[in-house]
Amino acid sequence: MTHRILTIVSLLLLSLTWCASIAEGQSIQPTIQRVQQRMVKVFGAGGIRRLHAYSTGFVVSRQGYVATVWSHVLDTEELTVVLADGRKIRAKVLGAEPQLDLAVLELQDKELDLPAWDLEADVSDAGPGTRVLGFSNMFRVATGDEMVSVLHGVVAAKAPLATRRGAFESSYEGTAFIVDAVTNNPGAGGGVLVTRAGRLLGMIGKELRNSETNTWVNYAVPISELKQPIQQIIAGKYRARQRDPDETNAVARFRPLEFGIVLVPDVLFRTPAFIDGVQPGSAAARAGLQPDDLILFINGDLVQSCRVFKQSLGRIDAGTVLKLTVRRGDKLLPVELPVPDTPEAPDTPETPKKPEKPATAGDTK
């Protein structure tokens, strides 16, 4: 036992000294120049309230495929990608893997021959202590042919984000690089984390805030997780991942639509659970719920977001009574709805105006 601890201690010390010694005196300018040529700025939906309408992407094929973070920014027909040289090109979402927060864009220009990342040769892996650089269009500081921002830092850990789910409300659950630099800023999603030698480590994810401590985690999704989906989406062979069966059941027990409730599009990391619409003749309509009501409590539990509401709904038992408290104007109203004995599809499944996230995307083409 003691030996194992000693080994850990000595390995740790060894790796620290080694990392430091190779990093000093090495110019990072060639890396920066090379990486910046392979980065793009993505402009799309948003711009209202505190939603930014921009993010970052990286070119994964010379013909103009761009990997980026799956977010509300892509939820538009008017998606524009600005290349490192300032060229503005229309883009469309070729495919996405919401569970990985990954989307692949296809640039609408057939003549492209861009500097691109080689997902076989340019990638690497790294452990704690590795010095890294983050590249992103954070805060939309760069426009036109201005280069994206560069941050420096150290990989603090390579650990599963899933352990922090709940606190951080992340849809990605796998292993992530946690870094000590403030890489995950507004618009930084879709940026890259690279080694000082310019090897691609991961894609900077969306901003994640711990709702309990109001702290933010800075992380990147390892490229090893993304490589295959990216390549398959480009090849047109991708099938979105299945959630694990337990969770699928748990979440799918009841859905808002089964009560006739249409929620507002879930675009924020904590979208307030506003009712967007109530289906005529539904249980919600009978109970007197109205559009613009804000759901505050479900069976006595605080509802912080659309997602929390859906999760809570997924857990309620059949045949019970669903007790909601909604805010209408400045009034709090208690509402009760009967929960059906067995979950069944509503009579006329009216799709919400905006799909929050396509359940399975990526198999277009």
Next chain:
Amino acid sequence: MRLLRRLLRRLLRRVRPLVVDRDWLLGSRAWLVVLVALAVLPRASFAVDPAVLAAEAKRIGVASRLATSVVAIFSRGGRGGGSGVLISPDGYALTNFHVTRGAGTFMKCGLSDGQLYDAVIVGIDPTGDVALIKLLGRDDFPHATLGDSDTLKVGDWTFAMGNPFLLATDFQPTVTYGIVSGLHRYQYPAGTILEYTDCIQIDTSINPGNSGGPLFSAGGQLMGINGRGSFEKRGRVNSGAGYAISINQIKLFMDHLRSGRVVDHATLGATVTTREDGAVVVDGILDESEAYRRGLREGDEIISFGGRSVRSVNQFKNILGIYPKGWKLPLVFRREQVRTETLLRLRALHRASELTGSPKPKPKPGGKPKPKPKPRPGGKPRPATRKRPPVAKPPEKYKHLYVKKRGFANYYFNQQEQKRVLSRMSRLGDFSGAAGAWVLAGKTAAGDAFRLTVADVGVGLSWKQKAYFQELDKASEPLDEPKGSGGLLYAMHMWRSFLAKREKGFGEFFYLGSEPLDGVGARVDVMISELGNVRCRWYFDRKQGRLLGFDSQRVEETDECEVRFSGDIDLDGRHWPRTIRVSSAGGVLASFGVETVTMKAGAAQ
């Protein structure tokens, strides 16, 4: 030992699943094992690469050397503050305008020697968020060396120093170390007239209280003044994007700041937008602007400005934003296939009241007008206290170092600069007794004879078989005589007034700062005179203090009469120019070669 023990305990907590009996491990026997193991482990594995140690030693050396020039600024009320950096042995220091704004005219400044010094405001640039102050009581202050911020590259290491969160009560600056994240960044004004143009973006930690502090290169040269960060929603603390005003911008403003004035930035009088094909084109222009008079129109494509090519609206704003109002910049534009090169004097960005009054957002004439500013990283690291402290009484010893005057941050410093420039004028000779008419005669470069008479009652010129006259009684308006000269005759009257009466010949007279002569020449000292509507800019050689020429503007928004002197005629101890070159509206009117100078008592004809 206790520390080691604590470390080990922490480590053990991490590897708990591996440990069967934690207490046993902390017991004496285990300790022995660990110590032995540490001794036995090969030494080489702990040896640090000498290059790393050398880099570390260098970094520490630079940081401790630089720390002496860093200033912790406090309002005299003792509440609130920021940072600054000394740039001269006599105590001039740079900081942010938003640090001095709440601090009053006199401040208290702490240096790393632990001493507290009095300081007085010198000049402010509210738009660029820069202020110049002067620390008092020494003439051997440690100070920073100004670098060339254009040599910075993305990825370069930088030090930021200052007093974040006003942590240092012993005035030892806090040092943060990071890289340049981006260059030539443009930051929209955030609710105030503050605008960061062509600035340096860093991931070096910038927090409230860092405002006004220096950004140094790894080699220890002053590269910028830290003043802003992208603080969106994580509280007002570092979020990985700080911004520094480039020292190269500040250098352009330095003499303006030393003038004790409230200095302004500039606009072209035209707004630009990006066309579909990426070209930057004019989408609005003021009819009364010089740009309009030189032929710039809506739809014209801007090719270069200030010697830098323009490929985006941000770039245009970046170029414009680093220059003081009144500088001349070359502009190259294109309409259809015709390329035009011209030299334009930049207009004031603000009205005087906007600079001295409450900071309110103003529609920007500098770039494309936007109905709603885009959500941009906003906010600057404010001084830790937002409340305006009560204005404390100036220290008795130094109160003569502040003179209040409208349009000036501290008129005292303008008086000093006026004295400096004018004292060297005496070398031209004493013109004060030369009250009569001055007659200058000779030939122009084109070979035409001329005779210029400047007297109290009027100015006359006979040239090319024509006679021109400017009356000078109280009711007479300054005329554009000869036509298209911008008012040469009245300009000659101004010249005579200046030589004979100096500042007493004018309503207003002050030191402006320095600028390159005619936009491209060497830097010259500039004095401004105002008499009625007529405003003159006087240019002085910085080495010898020679009067190189002046521009006289009869009425606002009209082309100036530009008079340049060269050569020297020594006449009874008075020095006259041998050549007087006159230009206006971008063209040369004539170059008058002076052959004889006579001074007559009595009136001119």
